[in-house]
Amino acid sequence: MKPTLKINLNKIYDNAKIVKDTLDKYNVDITSVTKLHCCNPVIVDTLMQAGIKKFGDSRIDNLKNIKDIDAEKWLIRLPSISEAEEVVKYSDISLNSEYDTVKALNEEAKIQNKVHDILLMFDVGDLREGYFDKKDIVDSAKRIKNLTNIRLRGVATNLTCYGGVLPDENNLTNLVKVNELLEAELNTNLDIVSGGNSTSYTMFREDNPVKGVTNIRIGDTILFGRDCTYRSHIEGMNKDAFIIKAEIIEIKEKPSIPIGRRGFSALNSKPEFVDEGIRKRAILSVGKQDIDMDMFPLDNDTKILGGSSDHLIIDITDSKKDYKVGDTFELYMYYTATLRAFTSKYVVKEFI
Numbered sequence: 001m002k003p004t005l006k007i008n009l010n011k012i013y014d015n016a017k018i019v020k021d022t023l024d025k026y027n028v029d030i031t032s033v034t035k036l037h038c039c040n041p042v043i044v045d046t047l048m049q050a051g052i053k054k055f056g057d058s059r060i061d062n063l064k065n066i067k068d069i070d071a072e073k074w075l076i077r078l079p080s081i082s083e084a085e086e087v088v089k090y091s092d093i094s095l096n097s098e099y100d101t102v103k104a105l106n107e108e109a110k111i112q113n114k115v116h117d118i119l120l121m122f123d124v125g126d127l128r129e130g131y132f133d134k135k136d137i138v139d140s141a142k143r144i145k146n147l148t149n150i151r152l153r154g155v156a157t158n159l160t161c162y163g164g165v166l167p168d169e170n171n172l173t174n175l176v177k178v179n180e181l182l183e184a185e186l187n188t189n190l191d192i193v194s195g196g197n198s199t200s201y202t203m204f205r206e207d208n209p210v211k212g213v214t215n216i217r218i219g220d221t222i223l224f225g226r227d228c229t230y231r232s233h234i235e236g237m238n239k240d241a242f243i244i245k246a247e248i249i250e251i252k253e254k255p256s257i258p259i260g261r262r263g264f265s266a267l268n269s270k271p272e273f274v275d276e277g278i279r280k281r282a283i284l285s286v287g288k289q290d291i292d293m294d295m296f297p298l299d300n301d302t303k304i305l306g307g308s309s310d311h312l313i314i315d316i317t318d319s320k321k322d323y324k325v326g327d328t329f330e331l332y333m334y335y336t337a338t339l340r341a342f343t344s345k346y347v348v349k350e351f352i
């Protein structure tokens, strides 16, 4: 059996509904971030049934998957000038921080006879993308105003990515103020302030909204039922919508400490070992080319020992089940593991 990614659509639906209901109370809309599942149209359809109408992906190739779906499509990674034609073709809004790029989008929009919407990214401290200086963003916005086929809709910021900086009243209010500054300088109305990702959801969940934020872009919390600020499971949401199922190709009893002089293991780590005596281990035919280690066995009495590019080793000593070679074994996955499973061509995708 090939490794299989089992996707539970009902669980995703339930999670989306909870997040949407919470944000509706504050009139904040959701852009559901789809890069984890490569913008899978079946998952997008499920999210639409839960009332979500905007989808954001970092890659144009992914957005092509939903080109015929009637929803608003956002490109959330800064566009490359070289892909301007496709950006205008496949996205309705893109997030930008470079005038030259916006100018290229304008040229393309003219050719395609479209108006392309943009948000300007402002960096409030996490130090990934975005204008850092208020004068800079104002100057750019003024030049952008003269572009005939570009419409500036507001601002966005990215948090808790490079620097791990959390959203708070202070940095998000700073973003809202930048939007107000642009509105004043351009003498226009800008209706979108997109205040971060899943970590910003925590603020609303804790009834601590920031006035002026109108949108957040959420991937993780909807897909994994996880509070990303505390990295903890949210009571009442589903953490196991994505399960990897793989076949056992070996079961043997071995010592818990490797024998011999030790260098680096596969994929560059230098693991530490604890002596727990002889343990019964199962090897699964799936590895880091298809998954990552942020996952948990459904059988609570087992645990992951490690893995390399094509193997995953599980300690099954304490399990109540009598596993045999040829049996399958299941684990639920968090972000990185699921991301790889979606990208790997060796993994079969199955909806349940």
Ligand SMILES: *Cc1c(COP(=O)(O)O)cnc(C)c1O
Binding pocket: 033, 035, 058, 076, 077, 158, 196, 197, 198, 199, 217, 218, 219, 220, 221, 228
């Ligand atoms: C990935 C991404 C998001 C979503 O982040 P989550 O932590 O999955 O909610 C939002 N905005 C941008 C720009 C992103 O790249």
